Amino acid sequence: MNTYSNWLIIDTNLKGVKKIVPSRFEDHRGSYTEIFNKEFMLKNNLNIDFVQDDISFSKKNVLRGIHGDQNTTKLVTCLIGSFQLIVVNNDPNSNQFRQWESFDMSFENRLQILIPPKFGNGHLVLSEFAIFHYKQNTQYNRDTQFTIKWNDPHFKFIWKNNNPILSDRDK
Secondary structure: OOOOOOOEEEEOOOOOOEEEEOOEEEEOOEEEEOOOOHHHHHHOOOOOOOOEEEEEEEEOOEEEEEEEOOOOOEEEEEEEOEEEEEEEEOOOOOOOOOOEEEEEEEOOOOOEEEEOOOEEEEEEEOOOEEEEEEEEOOOOOHHHOEEOOOOOOOOOOOOOOOOOEOOOOOO
């Protein structure tokens, strides 16, 4: 059985960033969604060797990020709740340097975002709480990461909350 025949891959305005929508099976018991399938990725020329999965649980109005590095590809999923994800190109050699895009992600819409290296991402929780899940192809190393301030005037980000809850790193 081809469990990913109804999956979609959609290009975004940012070169290399992709929306992935896996199929969902629903019946009287609830729903079932496969959130990763290596064969599907390979058949769509996305040969990524993910080595680490991470989850963050956050309450409403928490904004995490914007972080990234030069080597890591991430596959972001919302497991519970909803959040706004902002992805920004931080590659000074790209003609899209400093361009960004916003995505509304939720358990209901099943949207996943594939984020290539040299892009940063941050998310703002919109529901009472949310679980943010991501796979990455490198081991986490904070020393190699860049941080872009959530309200950096060069980027003119449009967040759905102008007074988020932040960590010291993200202030």
